[in-house]
Amino acid sequence: MQAYESTKSLWWLIHKDLTREFRVQHVWPGMVLLGLVLVFLLATQLELSLEEKTRVAGGLIWLAIFFAGTIACERSFAGERDAGCWQVLALYPVAPSVLFLAKVAVNFVALAALEFVLVPVFIVLSDVPLASRPGPLMLIAVLSNFGFVSVGSLVSALTAGVRRRGSLLALLLLPLVVPVVFGSAEATRLLLTGPIDSQWWLWTELLAVFAIVFVVVGAFVFEFVVEE
Amino acid sequence: MKTLSPDRTPTANVAAGAVVACLVLIATWMIFFFAPTEATMGEVQRIVYFHVSVAWCGLAGCVAMGCCGAMFLVHRRLKWDFWSQAAGEVGWLCATLTLMTGSAWAHEAWGTWWTWEPRLTSSLVLWIIYAGIFLVRSSVEDPLRRARIGGVLAVVGMVDVPLVLMATRWFRGVHPVSPEMDPRMRWVLLASVISFTALFTYLTWQRRRQLELSERAAQLETTVWSANVASPN
Numbered sequence: 001m002q003a004y005e006s007t008k009s010l011w012w013l014i015h016k017d018l019t020r021e022f023r024v025q026h027v028w029p030g031m032v033l034l035g036l037v038l039v040f041l042l043a044t045q046l047e048l049s050l051e052e053k054t055r056v057a058g059g060l061i062w063l064a065i066f067f068a069g070t071i072a073c074e075r076s077f078a079g080e081r082d083a084g085c086w087q088v089l090a091l092y093p094v095a096p097s098v099l100f101l102a103k104v105a106v107n108f109v110a111l112a113a114l115e116f117v118l119v120p121v122f123i124v125l126s127d128v129p130l131a132s133r134p135g136p137l138m139l140i141a142v143l144s145n146f147g148f149v150s151v152g153s154l155v156s157a158l159t160a161g162v163r164r165r166g167s168l169l170a171l172l173l174l175p176l177v178v179p180v181v182f183g184s185a186e187a188t189r190l191l192l193t194g195p196i197d198s199q200w201w202l203w204t205e206l207l208a209v210f211a212i213v214f215v216v217v218g219a220f221v222f223e224f225v226v227e228e
Numbered sequence: 229m230k231t232l233s234p235d236r237t238p239t240a241n242v243a244a245g246a247v248v249a250c251l252v253l254i255a256t257w258m259i260f261f262f263a264p265t266e267a268t269m270g271e272v273q274r275i276v277y278f279h280v281s282v283a284w285c286g287l288a289g290c291v292a293m294g295c296c297g298a299m300f301l302v303h304r305r306l307k308w309d310f311w312s313q314a315a316g317e318v319g320w321l322c323a324t325l326t327l328m329t330g331s332a333w334a335h336e337a338w339g340t341w342w343t344w345e346p347r348l349t350s351s352l353v354l355w356i357i358y359a360g361i362f363l364v365r366s367s368v369e370d371p372l373r374r375a376r377i378g379g380v381l382a383v384v385g386m387v388d389v390p391l392v393l394m395a396t397r398w399f400r401g402v403h404p405v406s407p408e409m410d411p412r413m414r415w416v417l418l419a420s421v422i423s424f425t426a427l428f429t430y431l432t433w434q435r436r437r438q439l440e441l442s443e444r445a446a447q448l449e450t451t452v453w454s455a456n457v458a459s460p461n
Contacts, residue, residue, distance in 0.1 A: 158380055168360070172381070213391070224376055
């Protein structure tokens with residue numbers, strides 16, 4: 001029964017954030033625009049042969065996605081504080097882990113939306129066949145997104161009430177997600193340059209381990225974040 | 229939160245300091261006069277004894293910071309935050325020395341000060357994570373809130389570091405892993421690691437003590453100020 005109530009609350013928290021975003025669009029347009037600017041800039045620098053471009057494309061596209069994605073993570077809690085909703089949210093009668101999982105889910109959707117825009121634009125601008133194997137690429141994307149947004153949501157909640165929060169979030173988040181950046185870039189490179197082998201699975205497993213560890217750790221320590 | 233206990237450690241302090249100084253001096257003597265000169269790199273290879281020791285202390289600092297941060301979150305006693313901060317700061321110093329000694333060694337061994345080699349990259353990432361946590365801590369004024377945020381970040385950092393090491397190690401690298409060594413070299417390396425670990429522990433203890441004393445001074449200042457406000461004459 002408690003699990004059912006928690007799932008219902010989780011759904012309504014996700015629904016609240018997504019509805020607000022669809023109504024006022026105060027995070028996603030900025031995030032997508034920053035992503036597009038980064039992709040344009042990176043694509044203009046790719047004056048390489050197709051083989052070389054294919055080798056480096058994975059790292060570049062994931063960097064653009066993660067860098068633009070920090071905006072979604074940053075605003076997920078800073079927005080609540082700026083609108084004066086933080087205390088109300090903290091008083092909401094659900095376990096803190098449910099709040100955390102709701103923010104993770106919303107940021108996951110934001111990052112997925114960003115990828116649906118940036119990947120086709122990158123393919124058009126660079127000629128790299130990124131989507132030649134859509135299934136494995138989707139798997140990399142799902143695992144990377146979970147890893148990135150779990151750490152991003154946690155760090156965002158921690159830095160939401162401190163001075164210089166924007167620069168601090170990027171400064172902390174990007175080093176912490178280095179395994180996700182390396183994993184997604186390497187898995188994408190291996191996917192584009194050869195068959196799916198044990199090496200590809202190794203990187204995909206690393207992404208899965210990172211995602212599971214940080215969703216669990218985040219859900220566990222989030223009660224210490226929301227207690228003020 | 230419990231009131232901080234009075235400071236009763238000056239004698240133990242001096243004695244521990246003397247023991248640690250002796251250990252470090254012995255290890256330094258062994259590095260320069262007992263360890264044989266390596267055939268390929270010559271005298272420069274002696275950097276390795278310092279490098280491995282401070283690298284180990286840098287990682288130990290990260291683990292200690294995370295464990296003490298978790299202890300604060302569980303027990304809510306400020307002394308655990310002082311331990312966490314102290315271990316983190318000394319660990320960060322060790323991480324800085326790891327990068328510097330590693331860079332000096334790389335210049336002689338590989339002909340370049342820096343290369344994006346996995347272990348160098350992971351050391352740099354560790355250094356940045358440490359720096360980020362300190363920056364966040366410095367942005368929060370309330371000690372309990374700072375301790376709480378620092379505790380959560382320290383736990384996250386501690387969990388993250390093995391994954392960073394794993395990710396970077398899977399890249400093809402040129403960093404030596406357990407190279408063949410003369411038995412005397414192994415003894416010197418062991419002595420060096422033990423003495424630097426003792427130095428790390430001592431510095432952490434001192435820094436923790438300093439943080440605790442500053443907090444007690446701040447508490448006393450507040451008490452005196454409140455008393456003056458209550459009875460101005």
